[in-house]
Amino acid sequence: MAVESLNMLWKQVEEGSVVLLDIRPQGAFTEAHVPGAVSAPYSRMGWAPAVRRWLNSQPGGVAVALFGDNRVLVETAKKALEQLDVPVAATFEGGVAAWQAEGLPLVRIPNLTADELVKNLQHWKVIDVREPYEWRSGTIPNALKIPLGELPHRIHELDPKARYAIVCASGNRSQAAAAFLAERGFEVGNLAGGMSVWLGSGHPIERG
Amino acid sequence: MIWVPLYDTTQGCSSYVIGDEVTGRAVVVDPLETVGVDNYLLTAQEWGLAISHVLETHVHADHRSVARALAEAVGVEVGLSHRAPVSYPFRPLREGDRLELGQVALEVWETPGHTEDSLSFLVYDRLRAPEPWMVLTGDSLFVGDVGRPDLAVASAEGAEAAAAQQYQSVRRFLSLPDYVEVHPAHYGASACGGLFMSKKPHSTIGYERKFNRLLQISDVEAFVEQQLRLLKPPPEGAARIRGENLGLVVEA
Numbered sequence: 001m002a003v004e005s006l007n008m009l010w011k012q013v014e015e016g017s018v019v020l021l022d023i024r025p026q027g028a029f030t031e032a033h034v035p036g037a038v039s040a041p042y043s044r045m046g047w048a049p050a051v052r053r054w055l056n057s058q059p060g061g062v063a064v065a066l067f068g069d070n071r072v073l074v075e076t077a078k079k080a081l082e083q084l085d086v087p088v089a090a091t092f093e094g095g096v097a098a099w100q101a102e103g104l105p106l107v108r109i110p111n112l113t114a115d116e117l118v119k120n121l122q123h124w125k126v127i128d129v130r131e132p133y134e135w136r137s138g139t140i141p142n143a144l145k146i147p148l149g150e151l152p153h154r155i156h157e158l159d160p161k162a163r164y165a166i167v168c169a170s171g172n173r174s175q176a177a178a179a180f181l182a183e184r185g186f187e188v189g190n191l192a193g194g195m196s197v198w199l200g201s202g203h204p205i206e207r208g
Numbered sequence: 209m210i211w212v213p214l215y216d217t218t219q220g221c222s223s224y225v226i227g228d229e230v231t232g233r234a235v236v237v238d239p240l241e242t243v244g245v246d247n248y249l250l251t252a253q254e255w256g257l258a259i260s261h262v263l264e265t266h267v268h269a270d271h272r273s274v275a276r277a278l279a280e281a282v283g284v285e286v287g288l289s290h291r292a293p294v295s296y297p298f299r300p301l302r303e304g305d306r307l308e309l310g311q312v313a314l315e316v317w318e319t320p321g322h323t324e325d326s327l328s329f330l331v332y333d334r335l336r337a338p339e340p341w342m343v344l345t346g347d348s349l350f351v352g353d354v355g356r357p358d359l360a361v362a363s364a365e366g367a368e369a370a371a372a373q374q375y376q377s378v379r380r381f382l383s384l385p386d387y388v389e390v391h392p393a394h395y396g397a398s399a400c401g402g403l404f405m406s407k408k409p410h411s412t413i414g415y416e417r418k419f420n421r422l423l424q425i426s427d428v429e430a431f432v433e434q435q436l437r438l439l440k441p442p443p444e445g446a447a448r449i450r451g452e453n454l455g456l457v458v459e460a
């Protein structure tokens with residue numbers, strides 16, 4: 001993609017006239033993504049119909065662009081949408097490295113290993129976004145317990161100056177929560193592998 | 209651990225996408241032209257993985273590999289035995305090398321016999337245990353059989369020496385615990401094996417220790433004699449296919 005059209009794409013994403021679908025795996029999205037991009041990991045199984053349903057639920061008049069890091073995957077996703085008569089206005093296949101090389105912004109969320117987090121626990125406030133029944137298996141000591149679904153309306157409970165490590169069972173829901181908070185200006189990290197790695201590593205837990 | 213075998217059911221070839229769910233990194237072993245580069249990319253994507261390593265257990269003589277094309281598509285070098293006589297740049301692998309994906313790791317064993325450059329990979333998932341869980345045996349140990357010794361050598365003496373190497377290599381697997389899973393590069397009637405190869409693509413060390421006929425032979429001469437006596441005809445176009453996989457220009 002030429003530099004002018006890339007800057008144009010970013011302007012349209014920023015002003016909201018283009019929705020940028022990031023087709024890379026969720027984990028890659030969490031590590032770094034374009035501000036405002038929507039995570040929609042491509043799959044041959046039901047991806048395009050799901051995207052079309054989601055687009056139909058959005059306000060009209062929004063064009064779709066695709067963001068990926070591999071030509072084959074971007075082309076395959078584009079074709080799948082076009083077969084359902086969803087036009088694709090633009091594609092970008094250079095990934096976050098090429099995006100950043102053009103001086104365009106990214107949201108980055110560091111992955112924390114369980115070993116790193118346990119060593120630096122005093123520097124992080126932990127948010128456990130699992131459901132209440134999952135907390136019974138044990139939580140990280142002093143963790144705030146906020147199920148993922150409650151996070152949007154409990155965001156005012158958080159301290160804008162703190163650093164938050166987000167935790168779930170396997171690291172998937174915490175990625176979504178971390179991206180949500182990072183886009184709202186919080187400094188966050190994501191516990192890679194979630195509580196399954198924390199418990200498997202024998203790190204301290206608390207049962208409430 | 210994420211574990212996705214992809215097969216060529218017409219030739220009895222197995223390839224593997226193995227991933228670490230924590231880091232999202234994946235290794236692809238023995239990618240097949242018939243499965244295709246796009247299929248490996250899409251499979252990795254659908255399991256939430258990015259391919260960080262492309263490996264071959266050996267330079268194949270029975271089917272075309274897409275290791276180079278896949279490695280190029282994801283921006284890495286193919287990992288091959290340091291003994292592989294290929295004409296293109298690659299990442300040389302040696303006995304004891306470890307490839308780390310995160311909690312999942314592969315350890316290299318040099319297991320010559322089928323070819324000089326035959327490797328096996330022990331696979332670890334440290335989320336579960338510090339011990340290996342499975343072994344990718346390439347064309348060394350098969351389910352019910354072992355890899356033939358004659359496809360990459362020029363003479364009968366060469367095949368005999370390779371069969372003796374294969375004896376040492378396959379007996380080495382017997383040092384592993386019974387529960388370790390065996391995942392070869394072929395199954396069924398693949399031309400790379402002998403008469404006893406099972407249609408089932410995967411097994412365990414314990415089952416093979418007990419029921420693999422060639423592992424019952426504890427004498428190198430008897431093993432060599434048995435292997436050479438039961439050889440099937442070589443796969444059609446073996447020299448040409450191996451030449452292509454080596455990266456040599458082959459005349460039509």
Ligand SMILES: [Fe+2]
Nearest residue numbers: 268269347400
């Ligand atoms: Fe082979």
